[in-house]
Amino acid sequence: MTVGIVVVSHSSKIAEGAVELAAQMAPDVELVAAGGTDDDRIGTSLEKVLAAVEQSLVDSGGDGVVVLTDLGSAVMTAESAMEFASDPDAVLLADAPLVEGLVAAAVAAQGGSGVADVRKAAEAAGYRPAEPADQAEGAGVVKPDASGDFTLINPLGMHARPAAKIAGGLSGLDAEVTVNGVDGMSIMALMALAAGQGSTLRIEARGKDAQKAVDYVRRLVEEGFGEL
Known part of the structure; x- marks a missing residue:
């Protein structure tokens, strides 16, 4: 088993596309898309996100789940879903750019990293200017x-x-x-x-x-x- 990853987006197409991209680099990682509303409009759905989290908890076999989101209100939806999850302590929310963070998290999970390190990989993926080597x-x-x-x-x-x-x-x-x-x-x-x-x-x-x-x-x- 590996750490599971849930992608929460306001758009079902964005969530599915991001998962498709990451899956190319991490074929053994369970990636679940939770985008759009229940009737496939732009927005987020607590029920859809909670179902994705629960599915990922089962698929990860106890290794934990990392959740990535796109915009602000998706964070609130994800946080609510985590509160209602069957094992909330096993679900971590990453403060990371959606696509780059997802790819980094998926690669880390593919390599066998634990849930905390997978979240860390996602959060480290944002661009930061490097310090000059000769400072x-x-x-x-x-x-x-x-x-x-x-x-x-x-x-x-x-x-x-x-x-x-x-x-x-x-x-x-x-x-x-x-x-x-x-x-x-x-x-x-x-x-x-x-x-x-x-x-x-x-x-x-x-x-x-x-x-x-x-x-x-x-x-x-x-x-x-x-x-x-």
Whole structure:
């Protein structure tokens, strides 16, 4: 079993489309769409969201459920559904961008992360400018605790799936990581690098798990992100 994920949107098409996208990167994760009203208009439905949460609780086999939403009122609907759920303590609401957060959460769940780490992966997916690598502390320069240069060998380079695998895996580590100067936990920032096959990724990491972070990215790159 893996952590289940519920997507709450004002539009059934948005929820279903987001689930379809994430499923391409996390085929073993139970993803449930709960979009639109009961008569398929724009809006949210407490009954529909509660049913999705209950289905996900069953499908996850006790591993827990993470809920992602689009707009403000969807959050309120999700919170109400969580209160009425059969096991509310097993359901966590993520404060994350819907699509990017969903992909990062799904990749983390696919990798076997627990419910708290899946929510953390979703919430870490929002774009944040990376700190400059050469920022000064007093008279010195902050150098990475670990670093590495790796050449992309997969045919499509840094597209959505590799970016999601990098961001999702790094989110569970105690390290600040940059990839070619951008936040390694931001799927959008990684994709914006437009790094094709043959491009070099410069990984710099700081923190307790710095070497683990660099080694994690190295393995992904050397394995071609499973696309070879």
